[in-house]
Amino acid sequence: MLKNIDLTREIAKPEYKRLKSEADLKLAALQRQSKTLGIPIIVVFEGWSASGKGTMINQMILPLDPRGFNVYSSRDPTNEDAFYPFLRRFWNRTPTRGRLAIFDRSWNRRVVADRVRGLVTGKQLQQAFDDIRSFERQLCDEGVVIVKCFLHISKSEQKRRFDALRKNPATAWRVTKEDLWQHRRYSEYLRAAEEMLTETDADYAPWTVVEAHDRRFATLKIFGTVINALERAVAKAEQKIEAPAPRPYEPIAAENIFKTTALEHVDLSKSVTPDDYAARLKKAQTALRELEHEIYLRRVPVVIAYEGWDAAGKGGNIRRLTQNLDPRGYEVVSVAAPNDIEKAHHYLWRFWAQMPKAGHITIFDRTWYGRVLVERVEGFCTETQWRRAYREINGMEQHLVHFGAVVLKFWLHIDPEEQLRRFREREGMPHKQWKITEEDWRNREKIEQYREAVEEMLHRTSTPFAPWTIVESNCKRYARVKVLETVCQALRKRVG
């Protein structure tokens, strides 16, 4: 969930001031409502040293009624804590009805910091994930609202902040040895954080990754996240029924400017010259043919999933991928709307039936991600269902990986202008007219909703075991070569 994160997001000061003062009022009002309704709330701050957790917490408590919250700073466990199971001190601090508990770092330390330091290994780590999931689920089942924020900064940004702190004698003490240790092991921490986010992201207690380079941006994103979670909880408590479609807090959330994006800054100008293309295509196709043989011998199953905008070029891309392969070793599955029999089953059922056997490659032209794309946008499933689907899909892909599969997922990305150009071109050429339908035009009208769904999908289902690759596809040649080379690289890594 940290891959592809755009950390350059920022917001200007006047805009910030306006939005912040509105958000302050809103948050204070929600705190009072939660108190009246007896809703207990937990807000967890995790993230890098110097990512600004303290500042954020200060911002957050300013508008609140100080009688209604507690802030818990959980650094290293005390000597006393070490005599108890690690969750005990957090159980002790769970809020009573109507109160808010804010955690500066939390139980997740066990699966990140303690893990990187080698204090928690192997079976203990799996047990800790189990324990944490069970803990959060139990609280949510009893009505606790859990908001989890992970403040993300890059290694170089962390260095910049440490340097600034150390230059000033008044703040130098704030950079501890442990902080510097973390900085040196940034990539190890990153892997651990990524796994923590994947293992403990859930519909009942989702993670929000906060791009924390710009403090104004981070503050507003956190406010928006907390406000939205509380609005849902208040609506649910007032109506005693399933939460209705979210009523996002307009000033911040509706504009979507704080949503995590992987697509905003994709460089769609990337391209390959025809000559380069021919050479690289041939080289990669030859390599892939050999790798196909290799994975057959080693009985490795390979799943390749294609998703992307209409007219992004999936068909042509798949054709180049398979052009030189032995047809006995792969299969292309084209996924359309489910038929009546498929509709009578769990939505994942039809995909299970088509997964590759060991040693074979299955290429999906559109996939199970329809659940969180078209089904979400068109209302073919409920909000509860698509929110749950992220975890279900991650579960399915994890099961495949447990079995030894390689799972690769490609999002073929083009911009709206390029899409329009291709639609028009298709209409103008008789032999391509079949490729463009009324539905394509209709989808285009909902482009903003689709984009929101795509962003959330790329975010919540990019896992260490099955990552998404975003493929810049305005230049079809570039896209074809990138997919082929990515597949080759992944298979080469797998066969060692």
Added chain:
Amino acid sequence: MLKNIDLTREIAKPEYKRLKSEADLKLAALQRQSKTLGIPIIVVFEGWSASGKGTMINQMILPLDPRGFNVYSSRDPTNEDAFYPFLRRFWNRTPTRGRLAIFDRSWNRRVVADRVRGLVTGKQLQQAFDDIRSFERQLCDEGVVIVKCFLHISKSEQKRRFDALRKNPATAWRVTKEDLWQHRRYSEYLRAAEEMLTETDADYAPWTVVEAHDRRFATLKIFGTVINALERAVAKAEQKIEAPAPRPYEPIAAENIFKTTALEHVDLSKSVTPDDYAARLKKAQTALRELEHEIYLRRVPVVIAYEGWDAAGKGGNIRRLTQNLDPRGYEVVSVAAPNDIEKAHHYLWRFWAQMPKAGHITIFDRTWYGRVLVERVEGFCTETQWRRAYREINGMEQHLVHFGAVVLKFWLHIDPEEQLRRFREREGMPHKQWKITEEDWRNREKIEQYREAVEEMLHRTSTPFAPWTIVESNCKRYARVKVLETVCQALRKRVG
């Protein structure tokens, strides 16, 4: 969940005939209703070889419309299956809406047979439990009803059945080499089955252990279980709201005769003579004092939980347990109804705060099991809440054990006559009158509901890591010695 199971349960033929023909009609009607409402149903049969799974399945399908179900016999995976993740072939066989899928053995083979045979080990086993839980939860979330029956027979009964089959040339072939292999490793299988039951028992897909020595008994118990599950599902589908309080299928379920019992045949005549008592008490108390020191040195936390009928003698029992201990090493926590602050928290919160630190012993006089006893019977929590509590409590105890704790749970059992005698005695003795209240008499009136709750608690929360010990307490001396000796034995085992 297999510990303390009473396998002698049986039912007479005339009674069986009457109940069975009623149940046939009921099941057929429910199948039709499920079809109309589009409810998909899975019934899983697991259990020992020769426990009668085949017979049971035959019994079950006879009254059904043959167009509405499939029976899947899942022996060893085929060569073809081995090329896929193990859940795939079960995904392929999940029923469509309105259909019933019956599995003769299932995905659980991976965590029992495959495990005992050493094909699945360590991390793979944990992954398999994760995968199974995720699979069942996903299906239930989408409305599939899952009924899971484990047919239990003793090792000697299995031998008797194998011998009978082998004596007859017409049936000798049915006893395979694999069956005999299982028989020789009965205790290993038992441990694996126990862990499977614990790890995959859930409110959304609970296990039913079927005492399978008497086939009539087993048949009716299975019918009752399936009928009840379907009645709940039909009621829920018809009302589109949370399932109401269960309407148990009267002829079979209401009489409770098919409920699993650990208490029915407890031998309450067990006793110890005063002389023996004095000697054994002293010996155990001395040993426990030494063990207290030992666990302190090794930093082992110990949790001892007391539950039992009113007037079963918990107080006196605890006094004997602690009489000779170093008071710095233990604490007795007496649990009453929660106060206002505790009520404002999750029900487990107050117990977390009282768990022992490493090296110490905490003795609970009444416990977190109040959730599934008094709170269930008196309606202080909803059915959804107490059903979920089994898993929550197992989760808490598992977290303690992950941390290295020893968790021991004692149910002090007396019969209603002995309880009455003690109540009367208390009333008659001025210095004991404080011990008997109006509430005790009121509880006594609900003895049947309490008994049902106790039985289910003993069944669903007896886990390999935190087993229940039933203490025959009509003779208080016997009870005291049994607890002391059990604690000594467990601690001795722990410190090696």
